[in-house]
Amino acid sequence: MKTFVPFSQLRQQPTIVVDSTGLGAALTLAHWRGAATPEPLRDDTSAGSVLRALRAPATPGLEAVAVTANHFDVDGFVGVWSLLHPELALRHEHLLRLTALLGDFRELNWQDPLAEHALQLVCWLNAEEKDRFYEPFGAPALRRREDEASAEKFEWFLPRFAQLLENPEAGRATWEPEYERIRQAMATAQSSTTCRRTYPEIGLVVVQTPQPIPYYALFGPTAGFDMVLSLYDDNRYEFEYKYTTWIDLESRPTLPRLPLDGLAARLNSLEQSGHLWTFDGITDTGPLLRLTGRRLSKAERYADPDQRPIYSSSITPEMVEQKVVEFFREKYTNVQPRRYWSWAAIRAAGGGKGEL
Known part of the structure; x- marks a missing residue:
């Protein structure tokens, strides 16, 4: 079983670094430019690299128990969560890939049968993040460092995400307002205007x-x-x-x-x-x-x-x-x-x- 640790604890034990880079990482799984992600595990998203790693269990460093990231966003969170819940992650691999892609690149194939679910997950993550913590890139305004403040987000979201992954209706009250705003905008984007x-x-x-x-x-x-x-x-x-x-x-x-x-x-x-x-x-x-x-x-x-x-x-x-x-x-x-x-x-x- 793996556990999440704040980024400041990276060197205190062998640690997998997701969607970030850091000296002393046992394994880096990130799409950042120049990151030390093993070549067979490179992917468009960091979560994608994690999912590739889960299908290659002999990857050196994957045995490390600690997992960290230096910021919170959809892609990084999905990657961290997947390492902590490998069986469930592989069962929902396609959905998680769509979610990470939408979160980072804001791209989504709306013809995909899981596109709606991915949008609901992203809207839920976004809404809860803003309501309970602070908006993306908002840590400096609170005079806090992102690598420190984001640990609180991971600790709140990690035990709750699986329920939404398997039953998005459980979070409808949270994701629906932003979801409807996006769907209305999509209607405009797909119209003759x-x-x-x-x-x-x-x-x-x-x-x-x-x-x-x-x-x-x-x-x-x-x-x-x-x-x-x-x-x-x-x-x-x-x-x-x-x-x-x-x-x-x-x-x-x-x-x-x-x-x-x-x-x-x-x-x-x-x-x-x-x-x-x-x-x-x-x-x-x-x-x-x-x-x-x-x-x-x-x-x-x-x-x-x-x-x-x-x-x-x-x-x-x-x-x-x-x-x-x-x-x-x-x-x-x-x-x-x-x-x-x-x-x-x-x-x-x-x-x-x-x-x-």
């Missing part, structure tokens, strides 16, 4: 829809793409690199993230609204390019688009789309997609720009 244009050669999806919508609806059908340009009514726009280019994606090659300063400069040369186009660095988990009035906190940037202000631009949506597509087509001209980019290689592909 929304259109998508794809540019596979640069990995871009353009989503044109009337109002900002939750990520699960916005990113849900964008599997296989790594950038999303959202065009809303009243000339409101956001561009975002998906989390798929922050981690070591196993299932397919990707293009490297490029610094967004050049694109922001091109848009600012056209902008007459009084707002400036600003951008996050390439090592942010989900860099945004947007018009800014005030700087958003990490928690606000991680929250759904309909939960933050998005300002009107003087530039037409056609011109914004044109400038974004032109920029990436130009910059990716001599760059080939591949797996396992290092941050140094990503920086080099961007002309030596971007923080490390």
